[in-house]
Amino acid sequence: MTDARPAAGSGDVEPLDPAQLGTYFVLLEAVSLLQHQVERQLRTEGGISYVQFEVLARLAHTPGPLTMTQLADGVVYSRSGLTYQAGLLEKAGLITRGPDPDDDRATLVAITQDGRDLFHRVLPGHVQVSRRLLFDPLTADDVRQLGDIMARVRDHMRARPPRSATPRKRRDAT
Amino acid sequence: MTDARPAAGSGDVEPLDPAQLGTYFVLLEAVSLLQHQVERQLRTEGGISYVQFEVLARLAHTPGPLTMTQLADGVVYSRSGLTYQAGLLEKAGLITRGPDPDDDRATLVAITQDGRDLFHRVLPGHVQVSRRLLFDPLTADDVRQLGDIMARVRDHMRARPPRSATPRKRRDAT
DNA sequence: TATTGTTATACTCTATAACTATA
DNA sequence: TATAGTTATAGAGTATAACAATA
Numbered sequence: 261m262t263d264a265r266p267a268a269g270s271g272d273v274e275p276l277d278p279a280q281l282g283t284y285f286v287l288l289e290a291v292s293l294l295q296h297q298v299e300r301q302l303r304t305e306g307g308i309s310y311v312q313f314e315v316l317a318r319l320a321h322t323p324g325p326l327t328m329t330q331l332a333d334g335v336v337y338s339r340s341g342l343t344y345q346a347g348l349l350e351k352a353g354l355i356t357r358g359p360d361p362d363d364d365r366a367t368l369v370a371i372t373q374d375g376r377d378l379f380h381r382v383l384p385g386h387v388q389v390s391r392r393l394l395f396d397p398l399t400a401d402d403v404r405q406l407g408d409i410m411a412r413v414r415d416h417m418r419a420r421p422p423r424s425a426t427p428r429k430r431r432d433a434t
Numbered sequence: 435m436t437d438a439r440p441a442a443g444s445g446d447v448e449p450l451d452p453a454q455l456g457t458y459f460v461l462l463e464a465v466s467l468l469q470h471q472v473e474r475q476l477r478t479e480g481g482i483s484y485v486q487f488e489v490l491a492r493l494a495h496t497p498g499p500l501t502m503t504q505l506a507d508g509v510v511y512s513r514s515g516l517t518y519q520a521g522l523l524e525k526a527g528l529i530t531r532g533p534d535p536d537d538d539r540a541t542l543v544a545i546t547q548d549g550r551d552l553f554h555r556v557l558p559g560h561v562q563v564s565r566r567l568l569f570d571p572l573t574a575d576d577v578r579q580l581g582d583i584m585a586r587v588r589d590h591m592r593a594r595p596p597r598s599a600t601p602r603k604r605r606d607a608t
Numbered sequence: 609t610a611t612t613g614t615t616a617t618a619c620t621c622t623a624t625a626a627c628t629a630t631a
Numbered sequence: 632t633a634t635a636g637t638t639a640t641a642g643a644g645t646a647t648a649a650c651a652a653t654a
Contacts, residue, residue, distance in 0.1 A: 276565065280565075286581055287568075287580065288468075288469070289588055291461065291584075293591045296510060311621085328637095329636085336463075363634095365634065366630095366636080385447075390454075390458050393590070393591050394458065394587055400453070402583050402586075403453050406583050407457030407461075409572065410461045412572065413567070416567070501612080502613060514613085514614075517613065517615080518644075
């Protein structure tokens with residue numbers, strides 16, 4: 261709750277039709293419920309947040325190490341936010357950070373054996389929660405359709421440039 | 435990153451099949467991207483967070499006022515978290531809190547005209563963002579299916595008791 | 609005794625801007 | 632000049648537990 265300026269050029273926008281509106285709200289609501297439970301499970305069983313789980317998952321499923329920027333874009337994070345999380349994970353011994361031989365500016369992040377162990381220790385409970393909450397009420401067909409639909413949405417959104425780096429200069433935003 | 439106990443009774447869990455796993459991750463990823471953009475729009479145009487928007491939306495679409503607990507359950511929040519948010523919204527003049535004639539313990543929350551105004555001022559931009567990011571790549575059929583699927587998931591999750599109140603006593607969780 | 613709501617507290621997370629170093 | 636990453640900072644959000652009042 262900060263300023264509240266007049267809505268930037270939103271004079272006449274076609275409203276969403278009822279189907280769209282309903283879909284929109286139920287999607288966010290359901291995912292919110294899911295996220296809460298997932299967070300709880302990860303915290304309880306592994307002492308990590310979902311973001312940290314995501315970082316570990318990404319590193320565990322990648323042949324080699326990743327740079328901070330690659331990781332930040334993947335996880336949808338600001339770079340400084342990832343630096344913070346990477347600091348925690350490194351301190352916990354779950355990842356390591358080292359120099360990139362190809363680019364002296366970059367930092368390569370790799371998962372440690374402890375990181376892999378934790379990931380695999382937490383995964384079954386994670387799977388259980390998602391199955392119980394998300395997949396139980398769905399048919400195999402639903403799952404396919406849902407995956408297909410969200411993949412298209414994801415690709416559509418990813419088509420726009422990521423925002424891991426803050427724009428250097430902002431054009432005068434009058 | 436706190437304790438990290440042994441995973442509670444997760445010895446052998448059937449893994450998710452590839453379709454499920456893919457659906458799961460792409461769902462969370464896409465929604466995460468969407469949430470980020472929505473947050474940004476609401477913050478920029480209305481100076482409110484998505485949670486605050488949700489509270490206003492709920493109150494705007496309800497005939498009468500709601501109690502704090504009803505609101506907390508709807509928004510998937512802890513009660514103390516809602517108290518905090520309600521404090522902000524009240525200070526901003528967007529809602530009011532008053533006694534409940536039927537139950538002297540309860541607090542009734544109502545939206546003010548300023549609250550309605552803000553809600554409707556922010557809504558068009560909100561609709562624009564969700565259309566551009568979520569609905570553009572989808573057919574009308576996709577939207578129906580997605581809504582139908584997520585409604586089933588939501589109802590399934592809502593069937594379990596909400597956790598707005600912290601359980602008083604926890605049974606010895608050996 | 610259970611429930612509603614608030615408060616106090618402590619902590620996690622996140623983004624912004626400034627900065628260093630390399631390309 | 633642009634990019635990779637870190638740091639400092641400052642604020643927002645969240646949950647837990649303890650508490651008071653009512654059912």
